[in-house]
Amino acid sequence: MKPYPLLFKPEMKERVWGGRDLEQFGLQLPDGPIGEGWMIGDHPNGTTKVVNGELAGLGLDQLREQYGQELFGSKGCSKKTGRFPLLIKLLDCQDDLSVQVHPNDEYQRLPQGELGKTEMWYILAAKPGAKIIYGLKAGVTRGELTQAIAEKRILDCLNEITVEAGDSFYIPAGTVHALGAGVLVAEIQQNSDSTYRLYDYDRPGLDGKPRELHIEDSLNVIAYDGAGATRMKTELSATNQWLTLARSPFFVTEKGLVDQEWALQTSSDSFVIHIVCSGSGAIRWGDGELPVTPGQCYLLPANLGEYTLTGSMTVLRSYLP
Template sequence: MRPYPLKFKPEMKERVWGGRALGQFGLELPDGPIGEGWMIGDHPNGTTKVVNGELAGMGLDEVREAYGETMFGTKGSSRETGRFPLLIKLLDCNDDLSVQVHPDNDYSGLPEGELGKTEMWYVLDAKPGAKIIYGLKPGIDRGSFAQGIAENRIMECLQEVEVSAGDSFYIPAGTVHALCAGVLVAEIQQNSDTTYRLYDYDRLGLDGKPRELHIEDSLNVTAYGGSGATRMKTDVGAPNEWLPLASSPYFIVEKGVTEGSWKLATSPDSFTIIVVCDGSGTLEWTDGSIGLERGNCFLLPADLGSYSLNGRLTVLRSYLP
């Protein structure tokens, strides 16, 4: 089979904090508040299927089993689970998410077969005054954090950051965080669905019951001395150049703005993920071309080789370090 860019049918996830904004990307939404579109996923809780080309109808897990290193590169599967190492999402935060924290790969309390969760966010859109929660205030240690939680003063322990479109946030495991109402986000993360909730605003879940909190696990995995989290504005200085946004042991994410034709190439070491944040154009490779629109996510096989991005596009590029 000749390699080509893979597009997938997203797995849509109903969330109590979700809305209907993902429909603006031309995605089919089921009824209800849809908070997450799993755009490229290979996880027991959601596996996306190819919708284009020769592999149409195959799940990402089936593609992995059939083509493995040839398609995903020498680094292209998780050593711990064997699965595709990343999970790519679009998030519609119509309401505040729970205050939460994720474990790292070494946490003894991880569910069997799960990974830790380091992630990054790129803000696609934000309503005026929209905020996120991003880390603890200076001087907060485990004791003062536990006391704040016990006394229902957790919000006094947390930092709030106002956000706007184009902001980028790197969120290593151990970073206490929460997206808040009014933001639309692209998320690149480790292939994990493990979240420990610290606070959920005393609201009810979709089943009409309070959602479970995980206070002890959260206190155990929080990085009180700092997790290495970073944030930045992402104004690209020149077209057809990559601006580094996040560099972790699990992924590298860069932002670029195309002008005309931008000639690029994949590496035998790793697949490449392209997320279109804005604009329209085409992706061309040796054997064909495909249209690009805002919200599109493509997996470029490691053996694709030369390709180009054409048109006026703002894109994220992700690959393995």
């Protein structure tokens, strides 16, 4: 089997805060408010299947079992779970998400077989005035946060930031955060579905009942002195060069502006994932070529070797460090 860029059928997730904006990428959405498109995933709560080429119809879990290191590279499977190590999402936030925090891999109360969750966000689009919550205010202690939760004034303890398209946020495990209404986001994260909610605006969930909060777990895993979260504007001054947005123990994510032809290559260590943010172009490799459009997420096998991005487009590139 000759390697080629893999495109997957997303797993769509209904969320109380979701909408229909992922349709702008040509994606087929089920009924209801769709908040998350799991674009590339190998998780018990959602596994994507290949839709193009010789491997069409196979799930990412089946690729892992049949081809493993050949496709994903020597670092390409989680040492803890054996699964694909990353989960790639597109998020449509029509309402505020819950205030939440994620555990790290070492948290003892993680569900069996689950990873912690370090992630990053790239803002694809933002309505004027859209905001996110990003970390605790300086000096907030566990005791002060606990008291604020009891007195229903948790928002007084949180940093609120106005965002715009092109903003990038690195969110290590232990960082309190929440996306706000009016943003469309690309998310690169550890392959985990573990979220602890601190606050959910006292709203009902999709079933009409209040969504569960996880106060004790949240208070346990928060990094009160900071976990190394960083944010940046990502305007690019040159084409065909990578700007590093996030470098973590779990993934590296970079942004590039493609102009005409950009020759690149994979390595035997890791697969490469490209998310097309805007513009249009193609991926060329060996004797193949695929047109690409915004919202598409491609997995390039570790053994693909040399390939070329063409056209005029903004892309994210993620791989294992």
